Amino acid sequence: MDLSDPDAIRRGVREAKPDLIVNAAAYTAVDRAESEPELALAINGAAPGILAEEAKRAGAALIHYSTDYVFDGSKGAPYTEDDDPRPINTYGRTKLAGERAIQAVDVPHLILRTSWVYGARGKNFMLTILRLAKEREELAIVEDQIGAPTWSRAIAAATGSILEHLGYGQAAFGDACAAKRGIYNLTAAGQTSWHGFAAAILANAASAQARESAFALARVPVLKPISTEQYPLPARRPRNSLLSSAKLQRVFGLVMPDWKSSLADCMSSE
Numbered sequence: 257m258d259l260s261d262p263d264a265i266r267r268g269v270r271e272a273k274p275d276l277i278v279n280a281a282a283y284t285a286v287d288r289a290e291s292e293p294e295l296a297l298a299i300n301g302a303a304p305g306i307l308a309e310e311a312k313r314a315g316a317a318l319i320h321y322s323t324d325y326v327f328d329g330s331k332g333a334p335y336t337e338d339d340d341p342r343p344i345n346t347y348g349r350t351k352l353a354g355e356r357a358i359q360a361v362d363v364p365h366l367i368l369r370t371s372w373v374y375g376a377r378g379k380n381f382m383l384t385i386l387r388l389a390k391e392r393e394e395l396a397i398v399e400d401q402i403g404a405p406t407w408s409r410a411i412a413a414a415t416g417s418i419l420e421h422l423g424y425g426q427a428a429f430g431d432a433c434a435a436k437r438g439i440y441n442l443t444a445a446g447q448t449s450w451h452g453f454a455a456a457i458l459a460n461a462a463s464a465q466a467r468e469s470a471f472a473l474a475r476v477p478v479l480k481p482i483s484t485e486q487y488p489l490p491a492r493r494p495r496n497s498l499l500s501s502a503k504l505q506r507v508f509g510l511v512m513p514d515w516k517s518s519l520a521d522c523m524s525s526e
C-alpha cells in the first residue's frame with residue numbers, strides 16, 4: 257500500500273485483517289527530506305498513526321521502527337528511552353511525529369529505535385562504500401559522528417525474539433504486548449565512527465574469508481578521516497547517535513550482537 261495515502265492504508269489493513277502489523281517502511285532519504293517535508297511527514301509522521309488506529313480497530317498489535325535521528329546528538333553518553341528527543345533535521349522531526357502519533361492511540365505497540373542500518377540488499381552505507389571502493393583510489397569519510405552500525409538481519413532476529421517473548425500466536429499475546437508497550441532502543445553493541453565503519457567494511461572485503469563472497473575486493477582504497485564540516489550535506493546529523501539497549505535487555509532479556517561481529521557475519525553471508 258502507498259503510505260502517503262491514508263485511504264489506501266485503511267483499505268489495505270481492513271482487507272488484510274492482521275493480528276500484527278510490522279511497519280519497516282519509511283521515507284528514509286534524510287537529505288531529500290529537507291526539500292520534501294510534506295511527503296516525509298505524510299509517510300513518517302501521519303501513516304504510523306493511521307496504522308495504529310487501524311491496528312486498534314482490527315484488535316492487532318503494531319511494531320514500528322524509529323531512529324537515533326530523533327536526538328540532537330549533544331549528549332555525552334548513549335541515549336536512553338527516557339531522554340527528551342530534539343531532532344535537528346526534517347527526517348528526525350517526521351520520525352518523532354510518527355512515534356507520537358502511535359503513542360496517541362490506545363493500542364498495543366512497540367516502537368523500536370535503531371541506528372546506522374545496513375544489509376546485503378537495498379541502499380545503505382556498507383553497499384555504498386563497497387561500490388565507491390571499486391571506483392576510487394581514496395575515500396574521505398566523516399570521523400566525528402559516532403554510532404552503532406546495525407545489521408538489518410539482527411533487527412529482524414531481535415524482533416522475532418521479542419515476539420516469541422510476548423507469546424505471539426497465543427491468546428495472551430495482545431495483553432502481553434499491551435503490558436510491555438513503549439519505546440525500546442535496538443542497536444548493535446559497541447560503537448564506532450563512519451570512518452571506523454568504513455575501515456571495517458574494507459577490512460572484511462579484503463580478508464581471506466570475504467574473498468569467496470559477493471563483497472570481496474581485490475584492492476582497497478586509502479581511507480581519509482574528515483570532519484562533518486568538510487562534508488556539508490542538506491540535513492544536519494547528530495554527532496552522537498549511540499542508543500543504550502539496556503531496557504531491551506532488562507525487559508526482553510535480549511543482548512544485541514557487537515557491530516563488528518555482525519558486520520563480519522553479514523559480509524560472509526552472501
Ligand SMILES: NC(=O)c1ccc[n+]([C@@H]2O[C@H](COP(=O)([O-])OP(=O)(O)OC[C@H]3O[C@@H](n4cnc5c(N)ncnc54)[C@H](OP(=O)(O)O)[C@@H]3O)[C@@H](O)[C@H]2O)c1
Pocket residue numbers: 257258259260279280281282283284299321322323324351369370371372373374378379
Ligand atoms: N537506514 C538507517 O540507517 C536507519 C536508521 C535508523 C532507523 N531506521 C528506520 O528503520 C526503518 C527501515 O529503514 P531502511 O533503512 O530499511 O529503509 P529503506 O531501505 O529506505 O526502506 C524503506 C522502505 O519503505 C518503503 N516506502 C517508502 N515510501 C513508501 C510509501 N509511500 N508507501 C509504502 N512504502 C514506502 C520503500 O519502498 P520502495 O523500496 O518501494 O521505495 C522501502 O521498501 C525505517 O523506519 C527507518 O526510519 C533506519
